[in-house]
Amino acid sequence: MEATILPEVTAAGVIIKAVLILAVISAIAGFGTFIERKILAFMQRRLGPMHVGPHGLLQLAADGIKLFTKEDIIPQHANKVVFAVAPAITAATAFIALAAVPVFPDFTIPFVDIYVPSIASDINVGILFVLGMMAAGLYGPLLAGMAQANKWGIIGSARTAIQFLSYEVITGLSILAPIMMVGSLSFVDFNNYQTDGLWMVVYQPVAFVLFIIAGFAETNRTPFDLLEHEAEVISGYATEYSGMRWGMFFIGEYANMITIGVIAAVVFLGGYNDFWIFPGWLMIIAKIAFSFFFMLWVRAAWPHVRPDQLMWLCWKVLMPLAVINVIITGIVMMLV
């Protein structure tokens, strides 16, 4: 592999990249809600939003207006500071996690000649940082549920604690085997590892499945959406939230879905390498879009599990599998 000389990363480039990520991912997260409603509707043979704009496309704008103009209610007995900060934690950690993830290809802005890198900060512990940030995101629902002086909120935050903490173990252990094979924590190294050879999912199918399952739990998606399952706990940790504070939880959740999609694509599905006749940028977008679609698809198809089933699945099935997978990977690497 020949090393290409990249232009120097300047502060201006990083700031532009950060603003770009924030703007584009927020927009995609908003658009994701529209896509989700449409896909779920199609799978149930409905039309979904149709009236605002052509095929309901402007529903997003209507939702935005509604969220921004809704009254911001803080309950009387709530801990006001924590209640106000908690949604910001969810949204902020979701976006901070995206700082160490390659999102778009790098480019140079013409005329002013500023190089915008593909990763806002290419730190050498990229995967650890991203997983850590996503784990820190559990403070959002946890504090929100505990601060709002609401029974359902308390139940929601208790479920946050058990679910996110348990599945953090699965995420870490499942991704440990690919890390052992690559020998690096940087996403770029993961990408380069799969440039010539097969995709990582071929070597580590078990780790891939475990990671996807844990990803559903980490992003609070349907088979494991215990935190805010409305049939049981009203809206869980988000019961007392309204307006834009609630919207920030939502944006955080969708940004996390995209992050999980990016990690799955880069670590397991060949990253942004060219594939056959398709260029790399198209491949990574296609992979992220597919994992997003897969999350919606699963939501349409599968029922969700009880909290005790969730714990059972995590500690009695997935964690032993993950440990065995790591051990077998280690043995094979030692012998080969």
Added chain:
Amino acid sequence: MSLEQFKNRNVGTQNYKKLDLEHSPTCGWCQFKQVVSRTFKPELFVGLWVTLREMGNALFRGKMHTTQYPFEKLPISPRYRAIHDMLRLLESGHYRCIGCGLCEKICISNCISMDTRYDENQRKEVSEYTINFGRCIFCGYCAEVCPELAIVHGPRYETASEQRASFSLFEDMLTPIDKLNLQQEYDGFGAISSNADENIKKTPLAY
């Protein structure tokens, strides 16, 4: 299937099909085997396939169920009893009502009130005709009794309006003279809907 078989209440002699339920596992190894077999059964993927297939059906085979209601309406049975229509004679365009007063007489909620007089040709003409839709129970007796098929129930089921009077005057219910060619003939009571054949299904007992 003949009627005798349905009348047979003797449980022991009937051909019941037992569900193929396994016993729940007792030992640890049996539980483990059950977990493994359930894990590798493709049932989860069957669920995924079903939703994807339905999405394909909805998008590409025209099996979308949604009716965009204010813009589209489902066809309505001819037996449906909504706001009344007053029909006209097709040849002359004159209203069919002969002022006999039977509908007023039979109305069990006393909501029809009419007044008639003799015109210059000594024919009855309707000088006043109103239906109080605050009282009407849409029983259909007026339409059933009408000897001229003049008052019938129409398909207008959207009865929200600013004033009840918007429906209740004779002129409002009368077919507009310029839409006479669009006037639907009333099939009468007991009429089956035009798509009745498509709606015929086996009764559940026959399955």
